[in-house]
Amino acid sequence: MDTQRNILLLALALVSFLLFQQWQVETNPQQPATVSTVQQTQTDGDVPTSSTAHSDTPADSAQSDKLITITTDVLTLKVDTLGGDIIESVLNKYDAELDSKAKFVLLKNDSTHSYIAQSGLIGPQGIDSNTGRAQFTTQKTDYVLADGQNELRVPLTLVKDGITYTKTLILKRDSYAINVDYTVDNQSSAPATVEMYANLKQNLMDDGGSLTMPTYRGGAYSTEDTRYKKYSFDDMEDKNLSIDMTNGQGWAGMLQHYFASAWIPRNVNDATLTSRVAGDYGYIGVRMPAVTIPAGQEATLSATLWTGPKLQKEMAATQKYLDLTVDYGWLWFIASPLHKLLSFIQGIVVNWGLAIIILTFIVRGAMYPLTKAQYTSMAKMRMLQPKLTAMRERIGDDRQRMSQEMMELYKKEKVNPLGGCLPILLQMPIFISLYWALMESVELRHAPFFGWITDLSAQDPYYILPLLMGASMFLIQKMSPTTVTDPMQQKIMTFMPVMFTVFFLWFPAGLVLYWLVSNIVTLIQQTLIYRALEKKGLHSK
Numbered sequence: 001m002d003t004q005r006n007i008l009l010l011a012l013a014l015v016s017f018l019l020f021q022q023w024q025v026e027t028n029p030q031q032p033a034t035v036s037t038v039q040q041t042q043t044d045g046d047v048p049t050s051s052t053a054h055s056d057t058p059a060d061s062a063q064s065d066k067l068i069t070i071t072t073d074v075l076t077l078k079v080d081t082l083g084g085d086i087i088e089s090v091l092n093k094y095d096a097e098l099d100s101k102a103k104f105v106l107l108k109n110d111s112t113h114s115y116i117a118q119s120g121l122i123g124p125q126g127i128d129s130n131t132g133r134a135q136f137t138t139q140k141t142d143y144v145l146a147d148g149q150n151e152l153r154v155p156l157t158l159v160k161d162g163i164t165y166t167k168t169l170i171l172k173r174d175s176y177a178i179n180v181d182y183t184v185d186n187q188s189s190a191p192a193t194v195e196m197y198a199n200l201k202q203n204l205m206d207d208g209g210s211l212t213m214p215t216y217r218g219g220a221y222s223t224e225d226t227r228y229k230k231y232s233f234d235d236m237e238d239k240n241l242s243i244d245m246t247n248g249q250g251w252a253g254m255l256q257h258y259f260a261s262a263w264i265p266r267n268v269n270d271a272t273l274t275s276r277v278a279g280d281y282g283y284i285g286v287r288m289p290a291v292t293i294p295a296g297q298e299a300t301l302s303a304t305l306w307t308g309p310k311l312q313k314e315m316a317a318t319q320k321y322l323d324l325t326v327d328y329g330w331l332w333f334i335a336s337p338l339h340k341l342l343s344f345i346q347g348i349v350v351n352w353g354l355a356i357i358i359l360t361f362i363v364r365g366a367m368y369p370l371t372k373a374q375y376t377s378m379a380k381m382r383m384l385q386p387k388l389t390a391m392r393e394r395i396g397d398d399r400q401r402m403s404q405e406m407m408e409l410y411k412k413e414k415v416n417p418l419g420g421c422l423p424i425l426l427q428m429p430i431f432i433s434l435y436w437a438l439m440e441s442v443e444l445r446h447a448p449f450f451g452w453i454t455d456l457s458a459q460d461p462y463y464i465l466p467l468l469m470g471a472s473m474f475l476i477q478k479m480s481p482t483t484v485t486d487p488m489q490q491k492i493m494t495f496m497p498v499m500f501t502v503f504f505l506w507f508p509a510g511l512v513l514y515w516l517v518s519n520i521v522t523l524i525q526q527t528l529i530y531r532a533l534e535k536k537g538l539h540s541k
Contacts, residue, residue, distance in 0.1 A: 047120060067079065068140070068143065070144075070169065072172075075090065075307070082134075089307040091259075106307055115201070117263070121134070121165065121196055122195050122197060151173070152172075153169070153170050155167070155168045156169075178307065179303075180305060184299055186297060196302075198263040198285050202254055204281065216256075218233050221284065222249070227321045250271070250286075252285050258309060258445050260308075261306060264319045265288055268288050274286070274287055286303065310442050353510070357513070367427070379533050380415045438457070458508060465504075466504040466505045
């Protein structure tokens with residue numbers, strides 16, 4: 001198998017891979033989103049049914065106009081005192097668009113999109129039930145993490161029937177994890193039983209994405225038995241989840257490209273992971289077991305909300321397997337080390353584009369022995385072509401005898417007929433892995449290279465990199481001698497650089513940069529290897 005056939009194989013594999021990704025999107029369509037307004041009445045389903053009460057159907061309740069603002073170095077939150085829900089999370093370190101002054105908004109509740117983090121208490125003494133949501137009071141309307149302060153605590157309080165309920169939001173510097181504590185101080189004359197729940201609520205939406213950049217938007221979860229599983233809005237419509245979360249492990253979240261939100265139960269061993277659809281909204285979250293607080297005592301129920309970018313190290317430190325929301329697909333065991341190596345290089349050279357170039361040289365350098373074996377095998381195969389032609393003329397149509405004598409000839413000449421295939425078989429998984437590593441890395445979002453490449457996660461605005469990539473592929477073709485005689489294959493090979501160029505026009509610039517540099521390295525390696533083979537008398541066009 002010569003280089004041009006290798007290119008054809010790679011092209012077919014690449015196209016098949018991307019078509020498969022798009023097929024997954026097209027065969028799992030989502031229902032169109034129905035918008036909700038800021039002052040819209042909430043739909044049934046905001047409050048889950050309690051396991052300790054016969055009737056805790058949710059009441060319709062409008063969002064109140066009593067909001068508080070919480071600001072840290074990385075987050076700006078808006079919290080509705082009705083229920084204490086987080087109805088907006090602004091990521092202060094991430095622009096909404098490239099060079100935009102506005103910051104990226106993850107959780108929101110506006111005229112086009114509702115995506116909020118809810119939490120509350122249900123049960124016999126719960127404050128969220130069929131009578132409505134809890135109306136908390138706060139001392140201030142604005143809370144700010146001051147310079148030099150590492151933790152900000154925001155208490156919301158409610159006194160009812162001799163019981164003081166305090167919902168405390170705890171935020172820390174440089175952290176997207178928000179601890180939510182419910183402290184129930186039971187000064188009544190009877191025991192109080194409550195259950196804590198925490199949901200993510202969002203409009204039913206499409207997955208989104210495209211052929212060259214398929215992305216996922218929907219639910220996901222993790223349990224002790226299931227490290228990571230996506231659960232789309234379609235899945236939620238088909239079946240409600242009710243999964244035991246044992247040994248304090250697991251989380252329930254909603255994902256989108258580069259960003260995620262997730263609820264994590266704390267200090268319990270037997271929470272329940274739940275999902276449902278009510279009206280035009282999908283819900284996924286966790287429900288903690290009922291807790292009974294004797295009269296005169298208090299207890300605290302806790303959960304953690306992650307709302308921010310998919311930062312693997314920080315997410316892994318927040319909860320086990322939360323970092324798997326950075327979804328590298330089935331080749332994660334290759335993509336994850338590549339991302340770690342890329343991040344390490346970037347930490348030294350600072351520029352992500354330079355890091356991609358250096359990574360490419362490392363990957364192709366590691367594959368050099370295989371590449372050399374490939375070209376050497378190809379050269380030996382070409383040298384054997386006259387003997388193989390004479391053998392076919394002598395043996396005729398006896399395929400079994402032809403196969404036996406060919407294998408004897410290969411063995412005698414120490415030629416591996418499959419020697420040219422191994423590098424291409426290794427290169428394709430590496431390419432796909434790097435494709436996912438670059439596409440899923442929030443660190444590359446809006447990361448500049450130089451000049452006109454201001455965002456390595458977006459396509460080249462002037463298509464310069466794809467054109468250079470196509471030109472380099474054309475040079476590789478010209479340098480590679482071929483034994484292909486079939487006219488159709490020759491035509492396909494002639495147009496292959498053009499086909500690849502057109503296909504790569506919409507690829508992220510970072511991935512095209514990798515492919516271009518890889519082609520340049522291939523040209524250098526070809527030149528060196530062919531010169532060495534010519535000295536040995538093996539290279540012949």
